Amino acid sequence: MGTSTQPPSSSAIDVGAIERELTSLWQQASEGDDHGVIRSSILNLLVYAPKGADADLVDDMLAGITAAHPCRALLMIADPSAAEANLDAQVTSRCTLPTATSKQVCCEQVTINAAGSAVNDVPSAVAPLLLSDLPVYLWWRAVPRIQDKALFQKLTDISDRVIIDSALFNDAHGDIAKMAAVLNLTPRWTAISDLNWARLTAWRALLAGFYDIAEYRSHLEQLDHVVIEYSPSTTEPSAIPARALLLGAWLASRLGWRVKADSAKRKDDIASFEFSTDHHPITLEFTHTSRDIEPGHIAEVTLECANDKSGSFTVKRSQCGKRIETSVKRGEEMHTQRVLSYEGFGEGELIGREIEILGHDRVYEQAVLTAGEMVRALAGRP
Amino acid sequence: MKDNPLREGVRLERTADPCTVIIFGASGDLTKRKLVPALYRLTQQRLLPAEFAIVGFARSTMSHDEFRDKMKDAIVTYSEAKRVDEKVWESFAKGIFYIAGDVNNSASYQEISKLLDQIDRERGTAGNRVFYLSTSPSLYAEAVQQLGAGGLAKPQGNSWTRIIIEKPFGHDLASARELNVEVAKVFDEEQVYRIDHYLGKETVQNLMVFRFANGIFEPIWNRRYVDHIQVTNAEAIGVEGRGGYYDTAGVLRDMIQNHVFQVTSLIAMEPPISLSATAVRDEKIKAMQAVRAVPSDHVNEFAVRGQYTAGAVAGKPVPGYREEKDVGPNSQTDTFAAVKLYFDNWRWADVPFYLRSGKRLPKRVTEIAIQFRKAPLQLFKSAEQEIEPNVLVIRVQPDEGITLRIGAKVPGQVTRIRWVNMDFRYGASFGVQSPEAYERLLLDCILGDSTLYARRDMTERGWEIVMPILDAWQNSKEEIPKYEAGSWGPEEADELIERDGREWRRP
Numbered sequence: 001m002g003t004s005t006q007p008p009s010s011s012a013i014d015v016g017a018i019e020r021e022l023t024s025l026w027q028q029a030s031e032g033d034d035h036g037v038i039r040s041s042i043l044n045l046l047v048y049a050p051k052g053a054d055a056d057l058v059d060d061m062l063a064g065i066t067a068a069h070p071c072r073a074l075l076m077i078a079d080p081s082a083a084e085a086n087l088d089a090q091v092t093s094r095c096t097l098p099t100a101t102s103k104q105v106c107c108e109q110v111t112i113n114a115a116g117s118a119v120n121d122v123p124s125a126v127a128p129l130l131l132s133d134l135p136v137y138l139w140w141r142a143v144p145r146i147q148d149k150a151l152f153q154k155l156t157d158i159s160d161r162v163i164i165d166s167a168l169f170n171d172a173h174g175d176i177a178k179m180a181a182v183l184n185l186t187p188r189w190t191a192i193s194d195l196n197w198a199r200l201t202a203w204r205a206l207l208a209g210f211y212d213i214a215e216y217r218s219h220l221e222q223l224d225h226v227v228i229e230y231s232p233s234t235t236e237p238s239a240i241p242a243r244a245l246l247l248g249a250w251l252a253s254r255l256g257w258r259v260k261a262d263s264a265k266r267k268d269d270i271a272s273f274e275f276s277t278d279h280h281p282i283t284l285e286f287t288h289t290s291r292d293i294e295p296g297h298i299a300e301v302t303l304e305c306a307n308d309k310s311g312s313f314t315v316k317r318s319q320c321g322k323r324i325e326t327s328v329k330r331g332e333e334m335h336t337q338r339v340l341s342y343e344g345f346g347e348g349e350l351i352g353r354e355i356e357i358l359g360h361d362r363v364y365e366q367a368v369l370t371a372g373e374m375v376r377a378l379a380g381r382p
Numbered sequence: 383m384k385d386n387p388l389r390e391g392v393r394l395e396r397t398a399d400p401c402t403v404i405i406f407g408a409s410g411d412l413t414k415r416k417l418v419p420a421l422y423r424l425t426q427q428r429l430l431p432a433e434f435a436i437v438g439f440a441r442s443t444m445s446h447d448e449f450r451d452k453m454k455d456a457i458v459t460y461s462e463a464k465r466v467d468e469k470v471w472e473s474f475a476k477g478i479f480y481i482a483g484d485v486n487n488s489a490s491y492q493e494i495s496k497l498l499d500q501i502d503r504e505r506g507t508a509g510n511r512v513f514y515l516s517t518s519p520s521l522y523a524e525a526v527q528q529l530g531a532g533g534l535a536k537p538q539g540n541s542w543t544r545i546i547i548e549k550p551f552g553h554d555l556a557s558a559r560e561l562n563v564e565v566a567k568v569f570d571e572e573q574v575y576r577i578d579h580y581l582g583k584e585t586v587q588n589l590m591v592f593r594f595a596n597g598i599f600e601p602i603w604n605r606r607y608v609d610h611i612q613v614t615n616a617e618a619i620g621v622e623g624r625g626g627y628y629d630t631a632g633v634l635r636d637m638i639q640n641h642v643f644q645v646t647s648l649i650a651m652e653p654p655i656s657l658s659a660t661a662v663r664d665e666k667i668k669a670m671q672a673v674r675a676v677p678s679d680h681v682n683e684f685a686v687r688g689q690y691t692a693g694a695v696a697g698k699p700v701p702g703y704r705e706e707k708d709v710g711p712n713s714q715t716d717t718f719a720a721v722k723l724y725f726d727n728w729r730w731a732d733v734p735f736y737l738r739s740g741k742r743l744p745k746r747v748t749e750i751a752i753q754f755r756k757a758p759l760q761l762f763k764s765a766e767q768e769i770e771p772n773v774l775v776i777r778v779q780p781d782e783g784i785t786l787r788i789g790a791k792v793p794g795q796v797t798r799i800r801w802v803n804m805d806f807r808y809g810a811s812f813g814v815q816s817p818e819a820y821e822r823l824l825l826d827c828i829l830g831d832s833t834l835y836a837r838r839d840m841t842e843r844g845w846e847i848v849m850p851i852l853d854a855w856q857n858s859k860e861e862i863p864k865y866e867a868g869s870w871g872p873e874e875a876d877e878l879i880e881r882d883g884r885e886w887r888r889p
Contacts, residue, residue: 204393220386254387339469340428
């Protein structure tokens with residue numbers, strides 16, 4: 001893919017100048033090109049990244065994302081701790097190479113560098129640059145500062161969907177609790193995507209798949225014990241990583257389990273919760289895995305019913321991380337077992353998938369609310 | 383618990399029921415190039431359950447393991463990754479079985495039945511079956527009859543049984559009707575899935591979205607605004623070693639009567655009342671029933687044929703059709719056909735539909751071009767010679783997308799008009815890969831959705847429309863017109879449209 005860039009403009013954002021520079025890039029791209037250039041946009045993609053190595057990584061990822069999802073990308077690189085306030089912008093176009101059967105496709109990127117107090121001016125700088133009639137996605141590549149009215153909330157207000165990654169949370173329990181609190185207060189808050197939730201799709205699909213079979217569906221009401229094995233995170237080894245917490249919360253919210261406020265226990269590497277249901281209590285355990293897998297990742301999930309029907313349903317990730325195995329055991333007999341390839345999507349690919357979704361993901365929001373209740377139970381708070 | 387509460391929400395697509403797919407003619411090309419790779423991909427995408435199996439049935443003698451090895455090679459060869467993970471493959475291969483037998487031999491069906499019962503017990507496939515007829519078409523009737531006699535056609539208990547029948551469906555109207563009668567003796571129509579893989583293509587499905595999700599196009603989608611429609615289905619390849627089959631068929635039977643008519647019906651149909659298979663297919667057949675009969679004494683005014691001679695395609699010399707393997711030296715088989723149809727209904731009265739299809743044309747392209755009437759008044763006198771009609775082009779392959787041709791003013795003192803294309807390309811706007819047509823179609827059958835399959839009445843109607851043309855060509859004493867490989871067809875095709883004051887597009 002080819003890239004052409006104009007040098008940064010002056011210290012204030014001149015929207016008219018930016019639009020003119022973008023037009024100039026289009027003209028350059030189409031000069032001498034018999035095929036013509038396609039300007040194709042299906043969305044506005046706002047990206048917030050703190051200044052540093054992460055910002056360079058995000059810029060590289062944008063090349064792949066915009067190739068697959070043509071858009072106007074507005075990359076906001078922020079350095080709020082800088083002593084001097086500064087705001088400048090740089091315009092780039094990214095073009096795919098034409099082929100015998102397809103024309104060249106170009107996308108636009110405006111990179112806004114904001115330093116010091118000028119960081120709070122970013123929302124007003126990006127708003128006029130948004131392409132009309134197209135959805136706005138905000139990829140917040142940092143820990144979301146949910147209470148930050150000046151920046152995070154203003155950008156959220158102009159966005160149709162906010163994409164975060166709870167794997168980046170420094171305080172998984174605290175941050176999830178905050179998100180749950182906001183969702184509780186403002187159910188019409190902008191739609192949220194969580195890349196950590198997207199990483200659970202294969203797990204959720206395979207767990208759900210067991211109970212597509214009519215014969216097994218009645219087991220859902222018989223479940224009494226669930227174990228989620230995970231690899232602890234290096235930054236918070238004592239906390240249940242957000243991914244595992246969300247998976248457990250998803251099961252609970254989908255199956256109508258209600259966490260018992262005083263039931264959460266923590267002993268050594270095991271955290272457990274008791275849930276009440278319409279049928280009987282259920283214990284959900286989160287436990288460290290002994291296998292060598294990446295920190296924060298889920299190793300295995302087992303759903304068991306220990307009564308007469310006696311069955312267990314297991315989804316397990318292979319050590320190498322490239323496969324995922326499912327098995328159904330009834331008594332001592334293994335009924336089904338299969339191995340599937342396990343897609344390990346990179347961050348850029350995950351973002352690509354998220355920007356295909358419009359509207360609220362209510363199942364995720366309910367999982368977050370339930371996770372919030374579990375976190376409060378663990379902290380001994382009602 | 384009726385529904386699975388864990389399935390709710392975005393991202394988790396509906397998974398198919400447990401089932402076994404039994405492929406008749408499993409040693410053939412289609413199985414290894416399309417069917418098993420598609421089923422493998424569906425499994426990896428978690429769209430098929432663990433309780434799934436494939437049974438290959440063909441004459442060649444081989445064991446389960448030998449068939450599995452062949453299918454592994456096929457998946458490696460025809461997949462993008464060109465490799466499979468061994469443990470993943472082992473798990474998938476456990477669900478693949480093979481029976482050597484004869485379509486004409488009832489003992490083979492007893493073997494199939496025994497194996498299916500075993501698979502149901504061992505793999506939990508719940509008695510659900512899809513029989514896929516990928517054999518020679520001459521064996522379809524026999525296979526259907528034997529499935530009925532062997533007790534394999536009717537589902538037991540809560541299970542279901544379906545049959546997918548590959549094209550061609552019949553050789554002419556009489557044989558298509560006969561085959562439908564034979565099939566109906568054994569299977570209910572709702573069990574029958576007549577495949578047309580063009581309907582599985584993303585852009586063909588996009589036609590429905592384009593027409594019925596956008597409010598602005600439907601008001602102009604009719605005779606008041608449309609001058610004519612051209613449907614082009616061009617292949618650059620020749621018969622590719624299939625001369626023996628092709629010489630008995632020709633392009634009118636092989637492509638126009640099925641694929642091209644299916645695509646045309648999507649353009650001509652009225653909006654359905656819902657997206658149910660019945661509602662959509664009802665509108666498609668209603669449109670095709672409005673097609674005016676081609677008068678048998680004036681066929682030449684409505685249809686022309688051609689046969690390619692030696693030439694060059696994409697810079698490479700290629701032989702003529704009669705020089706192809708297994709093609710007779712005096713063959714009169716059409717490798718090109720162009721047909722003009724009229725739909726006698728309120729929407730399309732007097733709007734000609736020009737359809738053409740052929741082999742060894744300059745490039746591979748399938749497109750539908752809707753040419754609108756020119757503006758009623760020429761206001762731009764200085765640009766009078768530059769006024770062209772608007773054209774909406776829906777490109778099915780390659781480079782799927784939609785183009786609208788509009789006039790724009792060239793900057794300057796004088797009013798000059800330049801005609802520009804506004805493009806929407808699937809590949810440019812949605813970078814994700816479209817599913818393969820066979821993946822979509824196989825999954826739809828397993829899910830019980832027949833929207834993208836041809837119904838009995840539609841297959842027969844297609845034959846009814848072309849029969850006068852086929853009969854006229856069959857009885858003609860004239861030598862079939864020729865066209866050089868790499869050109870856009872015989873001169874007669876140009877005359878067909880130019881006589882109406884129009885011309886063929888250059889796709």
